[in-house]
Amino acid sequence: MREAVRPVSIVEAVCAAIRERILTGELEPATVLYEQATADMFGVARPTAKAAIDRLVSGGLLRRSANRPAYVPRLTEEDVHDLYFSRFAIETRAVSFLASSGERPERAEQALREFDSAVRGTSVQGIVSSDIAFHHALVESVGSPRMLRMYDSIIGEAQMCMVLKQTHRLLSSRSIAREHRQIFNAIVAGDADGAQAALERHLVRSERVIRSHVRAADSTGSGTRSVAD
Structure with a gap:
């Protein structure tokens, strides 16, 4: 049986290329992306x-002030706290709803398997992608377009936090996998309180270690650099 493949537009392809460079650290925090230099880089x-x-600005991976070019943000401790505050509000409601309604989020289950595979292969990019996929699948499974739009608006910054967590080995990937499984199992068991509690422990632990890392590194921030440098 043939599988339908969605064509990728040039804009989507450039987005994906820039996103990958940001998440792998090739485009460092404070790097400025001038439109013409970016066009020249990708031949578009x-x-x-x-x-x-x-x-990418809409998705949080880039920021831009009025009448200024976009740049790769350097997340502050306050940014991290606000991001996790927002994630907590959305994700706890999602897991509570899924557990109470007897849902078995299949995409989240697939993300668990992909995470395990990435851990065995020690792929940082694979771990980050499957980590995001798990949490995104929980919110998506609720079936609320508005909730998903709100979540998508912070997903870029969430990825940046996960990259920090993995590249600096702030938490064991195997412990993250166990925590994901605890959240999923509580949802499948219909235990809304248990699912919320497991998710809260997971998010609080991640926020704590990332904020600690950002606080320690905050004094070493450097100036901006251009994507054309």
């Missing part, structure tokens, strides 16, 4: 580069 028209940059 300037409007295409602008559209890709705009999407």
Whole structure:
């Protein structure tokens, strides 16, 4: 049986390329992305580069002030706290709903398997991707387009936090896998309180270690650099 493959637009392709460079650290925090330089880098028209940059700004992987070019943000301790505060509000409601409604989020279960595979292969990018996929699948499984849009608006910054967590080995990937499984098992068992408690422990522990790392590194921040440098 043939599988349908969704064509990827040029804008999506440029978005994906920039996203990968940010999440692998090739584009460091404070790097400025000028539209024309970005267009030249990928061999596309300037409007295409602008559209890709705009999407990444909307997704939180880039930031831009009024009348200024976009840049890769350097997350502060306050940023991390606010991000996890927002994630907690959305994700605890999601797992409570799923457990109470007897849902078995199949995409989340698939993400658990992908996470285990990434851990065995020691792939940082695979671990981060499957970590995001697990949490995203929980919210997506609720079936609320508005909740999902709110979550998608912070997912880029969540990825940046997960990259920090993995590249600096702030938490064991195997312990993260166990915590994901505890959340999933509580949902499947219909234990809304247990699912919320497991998720809260998971998020609080991640926030604590990431904030500690950012606080320790905060004094070593450097100035901005251009994507064309």
